[in-house]
Amino acid sequence: MNMLVNDFAARADTASGERPLLRIVIVGHVDHGKSTLIGRLLHETGSLPDGKLESIKAISERRGVPFEWSFLLDALQTERDQGITLDTSQIHFRTAKRDVVLIDAPGHAEFLRNMITGAAQADAAVLVIDAAEGVREQTRRHCYLLHLLGITQVAVVINKMDRVDFDESRFRELETEMARHLASIELSTTTIIPVSARDGDGIARHRASIAWYTGPTVLQALDRFLPAKPLTDLPLAIPVQAVYKFDARRIVAGRLETGRISVGDDIVIMPRGTTARLQSIEAWPMSEDSQRPRSARAGQSIGLTLDRQVFVERGDVISTPAAPARKVRRLRARVFWLDEEPLTVGAAIGLRIGMAECRGTVSLIENAVDPGELAPDEASAIARNHVGEIEIALLQPIAADLYTANPRTGRLVLDLAGRIAGGGLILEVDDAPDRLKEPNRSTAADHAALETQCTRLNAGLIDLPPAKRLALFRKEIAGRLVFATSFGPEDQIILHLLVEQAIDVDIVTLDTGRLFPQTHELWAETERRYGRRIHAFYPQHDKLEALTERHGINGFYASREARLACCEVRKVAPLNRALAGAAGWIVGLRADQSQHRRGTALLSVDERNLFKLSPLLDWTRQAVLDFTAAHRIQTNPLHQQGFASIGCAPCTRAVAPGEPERAGRWWWESDEKKECGLHERPTPAKIPA
Amino acid sequence: MDRLDDLEAQSIFIFREAFARLRRISLLWSLGKDSNVMIWIARKAFFGRVPFPVLHVDTGKKFPEMYAFRDRFAAEWDLDLKIEPCPPIDAIDPTLPPAARSAARKTEGLKLALAKYRFDGLIAGIRRDEEPTRAKERVFSPRGLDGGWDVRDQPPEFWNYFNASPPPGAHLRIHPILHWSELDIWTYTRRERIPIIPLYLTRDGKRYRSLGDSDITFPVASNAGTIDDIVRELEATKIPERAGRAMDHEAEDAFERLRVTGYL
Numbered sequence: 001m002n003m004l005v006n007d008f009a010a011r012a013d014t015a016s017g018e019r020p021l022l023r024i025v026i027v028g029h030v031d032h033g034k035s036t037l038i039g040r041l042l043h044e045t046g047s048l049p050d051g052k053l054e055s056i057k058a059i060s061e062r063r064g065v066p067f068e069w070s071f072l073l074d075a076l077q078t079e080r081d082q083g084i085t086l087d088t089s090q091i092h093f094r095t096a097k098r099d100v101v102l103i104d105a106p107g108h109a110e111f112l113r114n115m116i117t118g119a120a121q122a123d124a125a126v127l128v129i130d131a132a133e134g135v136r137e138q139t140r141r142h143c144y145l146l147h148l149l150g151i152t153q154v155a156v157v158i159n160k161m162d163r164v165d166f167d168e169s170r171f172r173e174l175e176t177e178m179a180r181h182l183a184s185i186e187l188s189t190t191t192i193i194p195v196s197a198r199d200g201d202g203i204a205r206h207r208a209s210i211a212w213y214t215g216p217t218v219l220q221a222l223d224r225f226l227p228a229k230p231l232t233d234l235p236l237a238i239p240v241q242a243v244y245k246f247d248a249r250r251i252v253a254g255r256l257e258t259g260r261i262s263v264g265d266d267i268v269i270m271p272r273g274t275t276a277r278l279q280s281i282e283a284w285p286m287s288e289d290s291q292r293p294r295s296a297r298a299g300q301s302i303g304l305t306l307d308r309q310v311f312v313e314r315g316d317v318i319s320t321p322a323a324p325a326r327k328v329r330r331l332r333a334r335v336f337w338l339d340e341e342p343l344t345v346g347a348a349i350g351l352r353i354g355m356a357e358c359r360g361t362v363s364l365i366e367n368a369v370d371p372g373e374l375a376p377d378e379a380s381a382i383a384r385n386h387v388g389e390i391e392i393a394l395l396q397p398i399a400a401d402l403y404t405a406n407p408r409t410g411r412l413v414l415d416l417a418g419r420i421a422g423g424g425l426i427l428e429v430d431d432a433p434d435r436l437k438e439p440n441r442s443t444a445a446d447h448a449a450l451e452t453q454c455t456r457l458n459a460g461l462i463d464l465p466p467a468k469r470l471a472l473f474r475k476e477i478a479g480r481l482v483f484a485t486s487f488g489p490e491d492q493i494i495l496h497l498l499v500e501q502a503i504d505v506d507i508v509t510l511d512t513g514r515l516f517p518q519t520h521e522l523w524a525e526t527e528r529r530y531g532r533r534i535h536a537f538y539p540q541h542d543k544l545e546a547l548t549e550r551h552g553i554n555g556f557y558a559s560r561e562a563r564l565a566c567c568e569v570r571k572v573a574p575l576n577r578a579l580a581g582a583a584g585w586i587v588g589l590r591a592d593q594s595q596h597r598r599g600t601a602l603l604s605v606d607e608r609n610l611f612k613l614s615p616l617l618d619w620t621r622q623a624v625l626d627f628t629a630a631h632r633i634q635t636n637p638l639h640q641q642g643f644a645s646i647g648c649a650p651c652t653r654a655v656a657p658g659e660p661e662r663a664g665r666w667w668w669e670s671d672e673k674k675e676c677g678l679h680e681r682p683t684p685a686k687i688p689a
Numbered sequence: 690m691d692r693l694d695d696l697e698a699q700s701i702f703i704f705r706e707a708f709a710r711l712r713r714i715s716l717l718w719s720l721g722k723d724s725n726v727m728i729w730i731a732r733k734a735f736f737g738r739v740p741f742p743v744l745h746v747d748t749g750k751k752f753p754e755m756y757a758f759r760d761r762f763a764a765e766w767d768l769d770l771k772i773e774p775c776p777p778i779d780a781i782d783p784t785l786p787p788a789a790r791s792a793a794r795k796t797e798g799l800k801l802a803l804a805k806y807r808f809d810g811l812i813a814g815i816r817r818d819e820e821p822t823r824a825k826e827r828v829f830s831p832r833g834l835d836g837g838w839d840v841r842d843q844p845p846e847f848w849n850y851f852n853a854s855p856p857p858g859a860h861l862r863i864h865p866i867l868h869w870s871e872l873d874i875w876t877y878t879r880r881e882r883i884p885i886i887p888l889y890l891t892r893d894g895k896r897y898r899s900l901g902d903s904d905i906t907f908p909v910a911s912n913a914g915t916i917d918d919i920v921r922e923l924e925a926t927k928i929p930e931r932a933g934r935a936m937d938h939e940a941e942d943a944f945e946r947l948r949v950t951g952y953l
Binding site: 019020021048049050059073076077078080086087088089090091092099113114116117120121149230241242244246247249251253255282283284285297299300301303314338352355411413415417418419420423 | 690
């Protein structure tokens with residue numbers, strides 16, 4: 001707004017551009033006098049441009065309405081017509097100590113999203129209450145939102161004291177009520193000021209009418225607020241905005257939300273847990289290397305390079321290894337909700353934390369309340385402009401923190417179809433332990449304990465349908481779970497059930513390099529349909545090169561030893577990498593697939609000491625086909641051509657009617673145990689060194 | 690970090706968000722002090738080069754000094770400059786007051802450029818302290834399919850989370866310096882030694898405080914011959930920045946009407 005400058009106090013020496021800037025939001029119930037207070041503040045401090053007051057008075061007269069101080073702020077025709085602030089306005093003015101931006105937030109419930117937009121930018125807040133009307137629903141709602149938005153400096157202004165004849169007992173009554181209310185929502189203030197904004201009483205000075213009050217005026221209270229400090233003392237967090245390759249440099253760009261960083265520091269990239277070292281901080285303009293920054297601190301937008309080629313992408317968080325951001329699969333948050341449709345359990349919503357965006361499902365809603373009325377809502381929904389606690393299961397892990405640990409990486413935004421619909425603070429997170437930190441489960445004692453747990457769980461699993469088996473498995477097993485799909489019909493069903501229920505599991509596949517093109521097509525189609533990436537694990541190139549060197553490109557036909565060596569390099573080793581650090585995995589085995597598989601249990605403990613769930617173990621081939629048809633689940637077109645079980649192209653052929661399902665795998669071998677070693681290790685094959 | 694560092698860090702953050710979240714963006718270069726600061730910050734955000742086109746919607750009525758500045762620095766700063774003309778005055782809503790009608794040519798030129806390049810994001814150098822309706826803007830501000838601004842239905846925007854999913858065919862305005870003041874622009878221009886058009890400095894006791902079309906922009910009385918002088922002058926003045934822009938003052942709601950239909 002073009003109202004600048006005031007002279008109410010001696011001008012400070014420093015130029016304005018170097019003076020600190022303080023943003024203050026004025027909130028409160030509609031008609032309690034927010035805009036009047038601001039208009040009066042501008043007038044009392046001599047901040048209005050010459051002639052502005054006179055021209056507004058003239059316009060009021062022309063329009064036949066009595067002059068109001070709030071007219072100074074109403075920017076839009078509709079605001080002037082209705083005498084109501086629709087959207088946040090901002091007014092610059094200056095005190096002796098600093099520059100101030102006053103943010104005028106609308107007080108009408110209808111425009112709560114605008115109040116939030118304004119208040120979220122503020123360092124401090126002034127809450128205005130009509131002395132005659134007292135505390136109303138928007139008073140309480142705004143208080144609660146200030147708390148959720150993280151604003152801790154609040155001054156309360158009891159306005160319109162003229163309407164209660166400057167009665168001290170009325171003021172004390174409201175003072176006590178507000179102090180109690182603020183404390184109940186974890187806000188506190190020591191500043192509660194009686195004023196009459198219309199008359200200018202209590203703004204810059206107190207008149208005799210409020211002689212019983214000895215505290216600060218509004219202007220003095222504003223000068224006591226402090227600008228929000230950058231969070232340099234918290235552990236490092238840089239949400240990655242982008243990775244640029246404009247030239248030879250690979251620059252990771254982002255803003256330090258918290259902490260500090262120096263060249264040479266070790267960093268860890270969450271949620272993946274990759275480590276690297278800070279090689280340089282890039283900047284422009286920079287005529288010589290000596291001008292290159294060596295360190296950066298909270299608040300700065302920087303570009304950096306790392307000492308090695310690690311995978312990093314938008315949404316990751318660069319942390320310090322001493323206190324990394326957490327890898328989060330599931331979280332609990334206190335949120336406010338702004339969309340017209342209430343937020344309900346089961347809702348699929350978008351979640352944004354820092355630059356990370358992820359879809360998730362609301363699994364629980366508790367303590368929903370209208371903060372204006374302080375009346376609890378009905379059970380499991382958060383209505384528009386209400387608040388509540390929710391639990392969300394995320395489709396992918398993302399980096400985040402508890403709000404109490406880091407106020408920046410500990411808050412989130414909810415969005416619906418790309419439009420921001422709510423936000424809140426993270427109260428609890430369910431960590432999927434980092435792979436590297438996963439406890440080593442290798443001892444015999446561990447194995448025995450796992451077997452006991454396994455037996456107990458099998459009893460509970462046996463009577464459940466597959467969807468519930470998956471849910472129970474997730475619920476009972478702490479830590480990372482992996483589903484390795486080969487895109488067979490059973491795997492397609494499991495993937496469908498996992499995504500449909502938003503069960504928190506890593507979905508991976510092993511690309512052996514010899515798959516059918518149809519399998520790759522199905523893979524891509526499946527990603528498209530379910531909107532999520534299926535992470536691929538590949539053979540290690542050096543092992544593969546040694547294998548083909550020794551046995552030739554199709555050497556697996558020559559001997560069982562050569563075939564198993566190939567399976568080991570192309571399938572087993574990649575699987576082991578996919579399962580590293582996991583607590584359990586899910587497979588599409590069925591008992592009727594082969595004589596050998598008949599002996600397995602729904603849940604077992606494998607030789608890696610991982611839980612292994614086969615949720616479709618007791619399904620027949622026909623049950624699988626019926627389910628895929630009923631749910632229009634895509635399957636490999638090769639099944640139509642007589643292929644039953646599909647693996648690598650050179651090692652799979654169609655089967656004749658009546659032949660066992662796995663007869664088409666490694667058909668040239670006679671052994672009944674047609675396994676590659678993923679599910680059970682055959683006699684170990686020697687791997688070429 | 691001092692205040693200018695703080696403002697700059699926030700603007701860099703906004704530029705990088707726009708570049709990451711939208712597919713086809715362009716920076717509106719009016720050649721004035723604000724958009725020059727924007728270009729400067731964009732070069733900082735992207736390490737020396739602006740990685741998207743810079744659009745000058747040319748009314749054909751700018752001051753000669755402005756065209757000279759454009760041609761020189763487009764080359765010097767290695768900008769991907771697109772110059773787009775505006776339709777003649779006859780094609781503009783005749784109910785607007787004369788200067789606003791003239792200014793509205795730019796809105797129409799902008800619409801044509803949008804249709805031509807199908808940008809989904811336009812970066813504009815407006816500031817909240819310039820003018821009351823601009824004070825109500827969002828950083829990422831959605832525009833309707835007709836390019837219009839619906840001030841009654843602005844989405845919430847907080848904690849630096851921006852709404853960046855325009856519906857197909859619509860676009861977003863992105864305002865990286867919305868939070869700066871006029872004084873901030875000048876102190877930053879001084880600190881960073883960003884080139885300016887000489888019209889901002891006094892000539893015969895007058896200077897331009899805000900630059901637009903030569904026929905509807907007027908100089909203010911001033912003896913400020915350097916940026917230092919301008920800073921001192923602004924610290925004392927009570928005259929609004931856009932006092933010399935005729936279209937703002939013709940009617941109570943002239944500027945609001947311009948903005949609702951897509952003016953900056």
